[in-house]
Amino acid sequence: MSAVFLAAEAATRALPVVGGVLGAGGVAVAALPARVRMRAELRKRWRSWAVAAPLFLGAFLVGRAGAFVLAAGLGVVAVAEYARLARLGRGEQAVLLAAAVAVPALAWAAPGTDALRAAGALFGAAVVVAVVRGDASGGFTRACRTLFGLVWIPVALAGLVLLDADTALAVGIAVAFGDVGAWCGGTALGRRGPLARPLSPLSPHKTWAGVVGAAAATAGALAAVGQFSAVLWGAVLAGGVLGDLVESMVKREAGVKDAGSWLPGFGGLLDRIDSLLVALLLVMVAGVGM
Template structure:
């Protein structure tokens, strides 16, 4: 895949869908009465969506080169947040940051290189910093956390490049799936069987809301298949739980504080990362 992509059906259908969702969302949050507890936060989230949605779609519109640039920028920022939470050092961060640049570049220029051998090599690369620094006390922990970070962030983001037009559908479905999960949890998660907790702050009602939203989005952009729907939905559920696990051990509420309404970048793309991996698996 090289140069500029011809705009596919998914992108052509996603543009008016995003415009409509942002427009309807803007009207809804503007009309919220002052007594609504989350009014200010919902407005901050809408502004962040209004700024980031054009960047995401615009990058993918440019083709594989744009997808590489998007994956690299997201990877570098997400890695910096992960390094802080995981308590890794500068040498570890250098390896992770370099991987965040190299892996999307390989997905663009030499996709045949990215296979199981590359994944195995990443595990060895993760052990290099503690080995060379002679860390005999926390070396194994550092290597394990670096290996997880390599697989979780840079490798996952190569899906933005390799999935092509499907990456548009996955990204949009994940974003609106989060909205569906919030709506489902708010509307159905107060009592009854769907109010059962999936995690301390998540209920099965949220999963139902995410299932409906992701299915509708994939259908609307013309990419719906049962396999892709399952991949996106599972990514939405696992991604949120996975990042919560990391944050709980790190003792932090958010991965960062610079993204209004969300916290850090990892708080925004936590579901996207496993969804991209699973979409690559079902599309293989």
């Protein structure tokens, strides 16, 4: 069977799950009474999900080419937001933007590329601007931030192309469900008791109750799309929790609340895909769906 057919089949299988949850969520947020403090915010988030979900599923209907377009498109927007947060110069921004397209393209054209050669190329791309400019005062910091951005965004998003369609879709859906589950768990269980303890000073509002909610939601999502395994579940859950905290760390150092302001209910794209990025990296490290 062709890769296009397999990818389209995977997206078709996931459609009832995503559509059903979106429909139920839409009814729920529409029925929220006016006294609910977050009613307007939740409605904005639902509208963003209603646009993002068809785009995500639709990309896989055309196979690896669609996955490449999705990864490159997300990457270009995300690295632009990251470059602003990290206060990178134009040279480093250009490197990140080029990598946002080139890394997923390489994953599409040559999925078996040697990892050591790829790592060497990324390192060279990260340091070349600062070295050529002879920046002795801030070049090392900018090079490190550029290398971090290269791995965190373009390399992670290449997983949408490198992983088989079933796994890539399952990871994306499970991360989305996990985000909702974390919010529900934190709201329902995170007010008092041991589960109310914050995960990290980086984000005091994220509690162990949220992890419990995320664990249940990711497990349910993976089971619903027929992709549950202990290894995949563990990688997605750990990636979702860690990804959220990683972006909090970046934003705290930058002194901002959100990575952007254009995505209703979320802020910027990085605020929406931070968990997906680390989850994809950990799933690739675990070797699931490769």
